[in-house]
Amino acid sequence: MAAMSLLRISGAGKSFRGLHALSDVDLEVGEGEIVGIIGPNGAGKTTLFNVVCGALKPDTGTVTLDGRDLTGASPDRIARAGMVRTFQLMRPFTSMTVVQNVSLAAQHRRMSAKRLYEHSLAVVERVGLGPWAHRLATELPTAGLKRLELARTLAMRPRVLLLDEVLAGLVPAEREPVLDLLAELREQDGTTLLFIEHIMAAVMRLSDRVLVLDQGRVLATGAPEEVTSDPRVIDAYLGEEPARVDS
Numbered sequence: 001m002a003a004m005s006l007l008r009i010s011g012a013g014k015s016f017r018g019l020h021a022l023s024d025v026d027l028e029v030g031e032g033e034i035v036g037i038i039g040p041n042g043a044g045k046t047t048l049f050n051v052v053c054g055a056l057k058p059d060t061g062t063v064t065l066d067g068r069d070l071t072g073a074s075p076d077r078i079a080r081a082g083m084v085r086t087f088q089l090m091r092p093f094t095s096m097t098v099v100q101n102v103s104l105a106a107q108h109r110r111m112s113a114k115r116l117y118e119h120s121l122a123v124v125e126r127v128g129l130g131p132w133a134h135r136l137a138t139e140l141p142t143a144g145l146k147r148l149e150l151a152r153t154l155a156m157r158p159r160v161l162l163l164d165e166v167l168a169g170l171v172p173a174e175r176e177p178v179l180d181l182l183a184e185l186r187e188q189d190g191t192t193l194l195f196i197e198h199i200m201a202a203v204m205r206l207s208d209r210v211l212v213l214d215q216g217r218v219l220a221t222g223a224p225e226e227v228t229s230d231p232r233v234i235d236a237y238l239g240e241e242p243a244r245v246d247s
């Protein structure tokens, strides 16, 4: 790769009491690139996100963003450096409206109260929650909560956004607008995306490149068509449930 990578994960390893959740994982991601992360349950996908975003300190290896070493830094510092993740099961602050929940996430950006409100409202509208902006976040249906989680991360204006199964729990008709929004983030904002996803149709559509993890190791990496036709990937992951490719 000629251009310098924005995000560089090098030799990342993490064990839990002897279980190698992540072993010697290397990944370089260019600015504006979209990388899908797949693999069977327990492959280490979430652990990789946690190591990158500072929720876990890796036992080995380094994580750098734009040449800056962020290995083992706090999630807060990493977020300020421009890298944030979404959580699968987000719990909004119950007594707050949708826009207030988003404001809370953006607060560290040192804006005036008025500017913070406008910024948060714009993000809420961008993710399609405009009509819900002033309702309690707890009134949102699942699809709405997923959008709110996305909005909370977007409010931080990430350079690198890590998405943990943002499509899980959505019916196909609800997935489309989310996929469109993710593609738009790259097109309009140049946001770099890493996304863990089990829905292969989405992985195929969105990814420039796919990383396959298996038992904590990189099993394969390459263009979506390349990776999904790799016999080792079919064996370790896709083969179990061929229907995944179309689902």
Ligand SMILES: Nc1ncnc2c1ncn2[C@@H]1O[C@H](COP(=O)(O)OP(=O)(O)OP(=O)(O)O)[C@@H](O)[C@H]1O
Residues within 6 Å of the ligand: 016, 019, 020, 021, 039, 040, 041, 042, 043, 044, 045, 046, 047, 048
């Ligand atoms: N905090 C922890 N303590 C102990 N073991 C853990 C911890 N977090 C993860 N593990 C183990 O590490 C391995 C990798 O888990 P991880 O959650 O990263 O996999 P995953 O690929 O995200 O799986 P899934 O698709 O099921 O979410 C699993 O065996 C898991 O049980």
